[in-house]
Amino acid sequence: MFERLGTLEETVANYANFLVAERLNELDVDVRLHPEEYADYNEAAEAAKRAEEALWQSPGCDQELLTAMLEALNVRSALESELAYRLGFMDGGKLHHCFTNHELPAKIPLRKEEEA
Numbered sequence: 001m002f003e004r005l006g007t008l009e010e011t012v013a014n015y016a017n018f019l020v021a022e023r024l025n026e027l028d029v030d031v032r033l034h035p036e037e038y039a040d041y042n043e044a045a046e047a048a049k050r051a052e053e054a055l056w057q058s059p060g061c062d063q064e065l066l067t068a069m070l071e072a073l074n075v076r077s078a079l080e081s082e083l084a085y086r087l088g089f090m091d092g093g094k095l096h097h098c099f100t101n102h103e104l105p106a107k108i109p110l111r112k113e114e115e116a
Contacts, residue, residue: 008100052070
């Protein structure tokens with residue numbers, strides 16, 4: 001019966017991209033609804049807005065160049081977020097798979113510190 005459902009690894013491979021977008025959207029909504037719980041993030045976002053506004057107001061500001069730079073930074077930031085989430089998701093999926101299939105050792109040996 002369950003053979004039709006496929007394995008966890010197949011599910012992760014098939015839906016990882018979709019789940020990344022959903023989870024990042026959920027996080028974005030939560031940040032907006034509960035800004036007090038994301039003080040560091042909101043502080044950094046405000047600092048970025050202030051820096052952007054200062055650049056726009058500076059004499060001799062090349063608006064086309066500034067727009068290109070801001071767009072590039074925003075795309076890079078979004079991709080960094082997506083890649084970090086995807087890596088964490090895939091690592092978590094692999095870890096869950098190893099736990100459920102008893103592939104992890106029962107006791108993980110600790111490294112002995114070298115004597116000085």
